[in-house]
Amino acid sequence: MQPVGAVVPLRVDIAEKTFRSAQGVSITALQDLSFEVRQGEFACLLGPSGCGKTTTLRILLGLDKNFSGSFQLPEGGSNRIAAVFQEPILLPWRTVEQNVRLALPKSLRTKNLDGLFDTLGLAGMRSLYPAELSLGLARRAALARAFATEPAVLFLDEPFASLDERTAGRLRHLLLTVWSARPTTALMVTHNLREALMLSDRIIVLAQRPAHVLGMFDVKLPRQYRNPQVMSDLLRSFHQKFPGGA
């Protein structure tokens, strides 16, 4: 259970991010957003819909360079990043296994993926095309791709959105299983408080747009002890700390 890779934490310090819409209206999505995720920690970014969570991740992924401020990604070991997007984004013309292998650096291309596929329940689906998968399975394949790359930091954008609660619950357990096998610094976006309480070491609570940090909520209790009783206690103390929030 040694945290792997990262020696430097994930440090975010975004002064401002403004969108200019097609009609020329400007929308400030982020303002003075700063937080830190310690190495090997699983953090959740919790905030209402439309507050700027995806925008934050896109900046951290290097997909949006048009902002003021700075951030620092964890380094050490590999300095690769991996992402599970709001949609699975698998290449429809490549099989599940090809999708996973294509994301790997050349040195890992031929690595044995049996264990990962088994854990995620994808063993029999490696040769299927994404169109032949249900949404739940496609999301598992996206998780497999992210974990296979052995990243220094992992970003997840509502990876369980638009799944029924049972499937989402199963996938949360799978996520915890693969993550625990190799605890990577992770930042997951969600607007589901229960999900955040179940998965994370620390919850970063965001305000309405323009997003900035309202506060932190640390969950010190190891995940295996978070049973329904404990969860409702956690919920209560979260609501005490953030009466209006989330």
Added chain:
Amino acid sequence: MSAPDTGDRPPGAVADISSQSSLATALTPVLTVAVSLLGLCLLWGLAENAWPSRAFPGPGQVWQVLLAEAANGDLFYHLGATLGRVAAAYVVAMVVGSVIGVLLGSHRSADRFFSPWVVLFLNIPALVVIVLAYIWFGLNEAAAIGAVAVNKIPNVVVTMREGARALDPSYAEMAAVYRFGLLDRVRHVLLPQLQPYLAAASRSGIALIWKIVLVVELLGRSNGVGFQIYLYFQLFDVAAILAYTLAFVAVMLVIELLLVQPVERHATRWRRRPA
């Protein structure tokens, strides 16, 4: 996505073209085409009997010429020459047209600037390009193939520009996050998305190119189907003209059935098949 339809995909068409079921699905269209052509020959025979004339030979006569030309080797020599030019012009037009089209489709300001050029080139008659190419570059093979390619390139540009506009940015973003190499991006992200547009450009391309190649041969080459047709035009030998034309159409049909369609089926094997 409003991709042009890439044709029907019979259920059970699988990647391995040597397997039994795909052989059957490859043969069915061939049979249909054969029956349909036979009907046309019959009609032609009837018409020839109704209006007998030297300028309107029947299918039997054309067949005789075809056999004779095949026996002395001329047919294959000239078909080969034309086919070579078609292939060369096709490759040049597709590569150059695709590169320009994708660049224009993904750079809005470049597109706005070059759009009038594309429209201009689209509307220059093929004959003008051919004549100018022969004047400027001489009566040689490069000028001939280049002239055909230049005629086709604007069409490819327009189709591929459409394809580039329809590219889904989320795939490119995924590729950027996972640091795909340039080659992987082209092969696994770009080309599969452009495939329907490449197929559409190819289809209309081959049909256009081989017709222009005949004109190029007629004006400035000393072999090829176009040259032969011009020769027999001067001899007023309609049977030979038809023999060469039909032979070449047959070759193009075979290529379409045995090469283009299987390749397309292979390229679209990942699509969800109708249940």
